[in-house]
Amino acid sequence: MAVEKTTICPRCAYESIEQLYTSPVPGAWDVLQCRQCLYTWRTSEPARRTQRDAYPESFRMTAEDIASAPEVPTIPPLRNQP
Numbered sequence: 001m002a003v004e005k006t007t008i009c010p011r012c013a014y015e016s017i018e019q020l021y022t023s024p025v026p027g028a029w030d031v032l033q034c035r036q037c038l039y040t041w042r043t044s045e046p047a048r049r050t051q052r053d054a055y056p057e058s059f060r061m062t063a064e065d066i067a068s069a070p071e072v073p074t075i076p077p078l079r080n081q082p
Contacts, residue, residue: 009034010041010055012066037066 008015014036021031029044047054 007032008052009037009039010050010052011039011059012037012061012063013052014063036063037061 007017009017012034014034016035018033018035019030020033020040023029029042031040031042033040041049043050048056
């Protein structure tokens with residue numbers, strides 16, 4: 001299902017976008033994911049989530065932002081419940 005789309009990532013403007021899923025209803029929506037920042041969106045979402053020029057500037061990222069981001073710690077195992 002890894003079909004390349006001719007769009008850019010709304011969050012980081014990277015040009016390599018992967019199609020993860022397609023709606024069972026033809027033409028309803030696709031789920032896309034950026035290969036650089038891993039942002040994922042459905043094509044049926046509003047422009048502020050799907051288009052770079054409408055994506056909120058305070059949430060935009062650059063390649064430098066991604067490279068210098070701290071690692072997210074792993075989630076520890078659940079404790080045994082009494």
